[in-house]
Amino acid sequence: MSSATHGATPYYFVPGPSSHPVMAAIGLFFVILGASQWINGASWGAWSLAFGMVFWLVTLFRWFRDAVNESEGGMYGRKIDLSYRWSMSWFIFSEVMFFGAFFTALWWARAHSVPALGSLDNALLWPDFKAVWPSLAAGVTASPADIIEPFTTMGPFWLPTINTALLLSSGVTLTIAHHALRENQRGRTIAFMWMTVLLGTTFLFVQGYEYFHAYSELNLKLTSGVFGSTFYMLTGFHGFHVLVGMLMLLFITLRLQKGHFTADNHFGFEGAAWYWHFVDVVWLGLYVLVYWL
Template sequence: MASQNAKAPYYFVPGPSKWPMLTGMSLLVTMAGASAWVNSISWGPYVTVAGILAVLSILYYWFGDAIAESEGGLYNARIDNSYRWSMSWFIFSEVMFFAAFFGALFYARSISMPWLADLDHKVLWPDFAAAAHWGNTGPAGTIEPFTTMGPFWIPTINTALLLTSGVTLTISHHALRAGHRAQTAIWLFATIVLGAVFMGFQAYEYMHAYSDLNLKLTSGIFGSTFYMLTGFHGFHVTIGAIMLSVMLYRVLKGHFTPENHFGFEGAAWYWHFVDVVWLGLYVVVYWL
């Protein structure tokens, strides 16, 4: 939200829009391409990239419409409240998304592995043995040998980067509330840079895992949960950085006021959520 107009409608209802249908179609194309890609079908990567570009293009115009409505004085406190509830439920859905992966990790580590290793189930899998570290436990020939990923040093550096980014974003928010637009932009830019450095380190970590540790998505339950959790988190960091970049552009365009700036606040909520998820990942995946 950029402004709340006392003369705005009681509750603004936008007219019919083509964007939801186009977004759904683009996501369908993206998922079809991704499914073909993971099954080594030649056209999969091209369709996936085309679908992603289509989604990004549609979101650009769709969010542009919302910004134009806000800047046009069509929003009031009721719309602001609707956005807050919508963002809250969206973040809650993301919490449940990651809870499913953390649940799979917990089940594999604390339930299924001890269950398969006890005496009552030796007939089911005679060669299975629960090791001190749960990652590399498959029978010989089932899984290629690999080394599990520890917390030093890249994950620890990334933790420091994300925690620092949370501080810089909070400083930026307080600067916006105080009406200091230049400071808001500087600290917001610093937050985006820290997020970009985080992603750079994660890309290096993945290359190290594949080439030096032989840790792959096919490396048993450890490999699959490791890449699903860290990969989806990295995707969320990327989305959060894009959101903050849009907010930086809007700050520079003068769209926000100290009293009304929910667009900025919503992006900040999302970024802090990403920070909290990473803390859980850092402890559960890298340390335990």
């Protein structure tokens, strides 16, 4: 959001009729239809999925472009600023609940499910079962029937620790960029924003290599019992959120280079920063609970 004004800023801006919501829904319809048919063996599902994704992304681009033009045209006043802040706050809250569900699943498996399977009630069914977390080999914990291949867990050294340093550093560079923008130092802001984007991109490449290492050398897969499923669900969804946050920061940086945002009014920047700091906090929880404990 920018504070550029051309004439009087309205007390509350009401946009005109728009086809963007309907078009976005159509795109998502083809995405869901294609994905559901593709995983069920229909070859045309992949084409429907690809068409829906392109259609949806083009619609989002046009929608965001209109919002940027409205902002730069001075149509957004204090009420719109507040509505954006509340919207972003509730969105991040929903993301907290999203990750909270997966963290709870990890805790429940470790603290309740595995100990329950090792109780006296199940001793007759699996007399050799050892209720130890995490499962390191077939038949030890997650696979009393020997249906899961042996695997090695992913420890904190060194790739996860490197990624932790990358994300924490990106939070620092983003904060420096924010303070520079508030001091109207646009060049310094842009420089530190590019550093933040680079750190986020590097994180994704390191995580990609970590997954390759886990699959090829540790035999750690999504099918590796409850440990494998919770590991990939938590780290995978977090990686997707890093990708989304990195794209948000990239577009904010490009807008900064075009002269958007001011020292006094720049919620587009702040909203992306909120999201990125949230991603940082989630990773710290992952780093401790998944890699260390």
